Amino acid sequence: MTRLRILFLATVTWASATALHAAIRVTPVPPTTATNDFYVSNARPLTPSPLIKLPIGSVKPEGWLRRQLELQADGFLGHLTEISAFLKKDGNAWLAANGEGHSPWEELPYWLKGFGDNGYVLNDQRIIDEAKVWIEGILGSRQADGWFGPVANRTGAGDNKKAPDLWPNMVALNALQTYYEYTSDPRVLELMQEYFKWELTLSDKDFLPPFWQQQRAGDNLASVYWLYNRTGREFLLQLAEKIQRNMADWTETVASWHNVNIAQCFRAPAVYYQQSRDPYFLQATERNYAMVWGTYGQVPGGMFCGDENCRRGYYGPRQGIETCASVEFMLSCEMLLQIAGDLTWADRCEDVAFNTFPPAMTADLKGLHYLVSPNQCQLDSGNKAPGIQNGGDMFSYDPHSYRCCQHNASHGWPYFAESLWMATPDNGLAAVFYAASEVTAKVGNGKQVTIQTKTQYPFEDTIRLAVSADRPVKFPLYLRVPGWCEKPVLRINGKNTPVHAEPRTFIVVDRQWKDGDSLELVFPMELRLRYWIRSGNSVCVDRGPLTYSLQIGEKYVREGGTDRWPGFEVYPTTAWNYGLVIDPTKPLAKQFEVRTKGWPADDQPFATGAAPIVIKAQARKIPNWQADAQGLIAEVQSSPVRSEEPVETVTLIPMGAARLRISAFPWIGEGPNATEWRAPRGRARIPATASHCWESDTTAALSDGDLPTHSNDQGVARFTWWPHKGTKEWVQYDFKEPRTLRGVEVYWFDDTATGGGCRTPQSWTLRYKDGDQWKDVPTLSACGVEKDKFNRAAFGEVKTSALRIEVQLQPDCSAGILEWRIE
Numbered sequence: 001m002t003r004l005r006i007l008f009l010a011t012v013t014w015a016s017a018t019a020l021h022a023a024i025r026v027t028p029v030p031p032t033t034a035t036n037d038f039y040v041s042n043a044r045p046l047t048p049s050p051l052i053k054l055p056i057g058s059v060k061p062e063g064w065l066r067r068q069l070e071l072q073a074d075g076f077l078g079h080l081t082e083i084s085a086f087l088k089k090d091g092n093a094w095l096a097a098n099g100e101g102h103s104p105w106e107e108l109p110y111w112l113k114g115f116g117d118n119g120y121v122l123n124d125q126r127i128i129d130e131a132k133v134w135i136e137g138i139l140g141s142r143q144a145d146g147w148f149g150p151v152a153n154r155t156g157a158g159d160n161k162k163a164p165d166l167w168p169n170m171v172a173l174n175a176l177q178t179y180y181e182y183t184s185d186p187r188v189l190e191l192m193q194e195y196f197k198w199e200l201t202l203s204d205k206d207f208l209p210p211f212w213q214q215q216r217a218g219d220n221l222a223s224v225y226w227l228y229n230r231t232g233r234e235f236l237l238q239l240a241e242k243i244q245r246n247m248a249d250w251t252e253t254v255a256s257w258h259n260v261n262i263a264q265c266f267r268a269p270a271v272y273y274q275q276s277r278d279p280y281f282l283q284a285t286e287r288n289y290a291m292v293w294g295t296y297g298q299v300p301g302g303m304f305c306g307d308e309n310c311r312r313g314y315y316g317p318r319q320g321i322e323t324c325a326s327v328e329f330m331l332s333c334e335m336l337l338q339i340a341g342d343l344t345w346a347d348r349c350e351d352v353a354f355n356t357f358p359p360a361m362t363a364d365l366k367g368l369h370y371l372v373s374p375n376q377c378q379l380d381s382g383n384k385a386p387g388i389q390n391g392g393d394m395f396s397y398d399p400h401s402y403r404c405c406q407h408n409a410s411h412g413w414p415y416f417a418e419s420l421w422m423a424t425p426d427n428g429l430a431a432v433f434y435a436a437s438e439v440t441a442k443v444g445n446g447k448q449v450t451i452q453t454k455t456q457y458p459f460e461d462t463i464r465l466a467v468s469a470d471r472p473v474k475f476p477l478y479l480r481v482p483g484w485c486e487k488p489v490l491r492i493n494g495k496n497t498p499v500h501a502e503p504r505t506f507i508v509v510d511r512q513w514k515d516g517d518s519l520e521l522v523f524p525m526e527l528r529l530r531y532w533i534r535s536g537n538s539v540c541v542d543r544g545p546l547t548y549s550l551q552i553g554e555k556y557v558r559e560g561g562t563d564r565w566p567g568f569e570v571y572p573t574t575a576w577n578y579g580l581v582i583d584p585t586k587p588l589a590k591q592f593e594v595r596t597k598g599w600p601a602d603d604q605p606f607a608t609g610a611a612p613i614v615i616k617a618q619a620r621k622i623p624n625w626q627a628d629a630q631g632l633i634a635e636v637q638s639s640p641v642r643s644e645e646p647v648e649t650v651t652l653i654p655m656g657a658a659r660l661r662i663s664a665f666p667w668i669g670e671g672p673n674a675t676e677w678r679a680p681r682g683r684a685r686i687p688a689t690a691s692h693c694w695e696s697d698t699t700a701a702l703s704d705g706d707l708p709t710h711s712n713d714q715g716v717a718r719f720t721w722w723p724h725k726g727t728k729e730w731v732q733y734d735f736k737e738p739r740t741l742r743g744v745e746v747y748w749f750d751d752t753a754t755g756g757g758c759r760t761p762q763s764w765t766l767r768y769k770d771g772d773q774w775k776d777v778p779t780l781s782a783c784g785v786e787k788d789k790f791n792r793a794a795f796g797e798v799k800t801s802a803l804r805i806e807v808q809l810q811p812d813c814s815a816g817i818l819e820w821r822i823e
């Protein structure tokens, strides 16, 4: 938001509806001239907090949000001690008073911070008791010098491997903080204080060396401020400066292109802004956002293309985002709202919470996967590299795998639920996110008030608030207007109350509230199209905060796991290769039909068949749009796209309800600008086998017609014998019908320039199959091993059913082939 706009809006105040005795004004950010009398907010010299987190337990979610938390409690996250080896209590380093034992790293604290909060928010005694066991383990591990937690983390980092790795403890502190909010257990403040004193004794050289702890030290910083606001101890501000000095530089640059680092660390300069008071740091966070999302975030769903790391050339909607990154980004938004109060972060948070995060897990929250992509046509366990960066299974739903996400996903819904309502500096309350809930808090002159929210938002445009209070109490009630809403409607006690609020502002109703008062907000949800120019000019369909995706028939196929905790692959049972038919001359309401269905009886709207709103749209199939040989959806090509297929009516459902989905659609055109969809690449034209192929590579690369630009081209699929080194190896084509051949061309892979272990082979030769026997091809010319070109080898004509390249690898090196052509 521009400074000018803030100034302008801040001055828009008017009294209205005098009969209601309400002063109604509009503001982009709650003013920070006062300090909230009842809840802990930033203490001087930190910048004042425009929005203040309420202690855990103040907000009781209802409706679909409560249902997510209940499903999570019953699902793999609520029972992860049965599933994860990292949470086996016997001999666990996080339970030992001396910190000795197994699993000392991030997994336990990752899980515990969301697991405990899940219990506190739901008031679920089983979870609270289970979390307590681990909290006691952590509290009991305090050492005389201030250190706590697994002893293995005290060393192992830095050049000499003697510096501590503080990252796991950063996460553990988050678990302790909400436990403290819930119990006021003084041991938490003591532990944190002594631990931070110990951090202050470390030399800068041994403090936060690479990698994860240096990247993510903004988390340590936030916990230092949390403690400062509760104790006022001056040394904490010194420590904060030391953390800022030693952490990775997220202020001047994007310090890492790892997807979770980005989602978690782009906020770090804004965290430090609270101490520096220099807006430069606040702006650095927005600059990080603009830099990452401006390039890699040109897709629906609110996240960016980062299927492990952001990679040049991988910008489209088939790229994925890690589940860890979705929950970390939601947390970043929740923190930034408290730091700066800019409601842009509320819109960005809802985008991810409603569209990208829910399908990271199965609808029963009993399985999860690593990567969610806006376009995903099949979730099998097969390798998708190099289209997706990591080799191996990234897509199938499984509660046993995806080590980090499996534990870290736990805080997504609990933290979101805790953030629905926040306190304001003027002793008011702010509705920051909308979901059915009940909030109880102290307001005004210290009286307690309860506000019940009834709504099925984001599946409904109306939000009904009901006030309960023993005695009338005057306080300002802040109501967020979402960024997509142009004309909010406000009714107080049934009476229309005129209000002129721009998107992304708060309507503030400052009045004497009494028991039984009611308030109704309507945020009319209009259909909108967003075009993603960088992603093939594709289009997505939005309505309110929800993006809608093509409904694809889903077939779940059991894949591994146990009977109690099974894994599943998901295969499409209906066509998905559609382009939307859009007529720019007609209003959207005439082209798309919005249909509301009944609310699901089990309160879980994020399930394929259960979505309470569907949209009917017109579309044509694009026959050449296919999955590749690995089952990975082909990237969208440039729209408009020509199609001669008949127009069909298709169903769109909320993206968050679709486990298989098309969210960024090509669209159909006819004019001279319309393009033909090119036939699929990346498919093997000739079946091939080999003595060995690395799991992330494929023999399909040999004949996929996808030509490299140089021998270290990481943008095309490849075949390698990795990690075999110095051995004799072979790879062969098997022809369906015998073929007459007289030469080959081989493009060798060589990644030694970037530190890889594949180089051109020492030598190679060709043999062909004659009946059951392998024979040397006759009169073979020289077999070249030059880089960055095809090496042609000619031979006397043979007719054969199979042709084989035999290689001798160089000592200590492996080898690979990017393309193999035959003549």
Ligand SMILES: [Zn+2]
Pocket: 322, 323, 324, 325, 402, 403, 404, 405, 406, 408
């Ligand atoms: Zn993860």
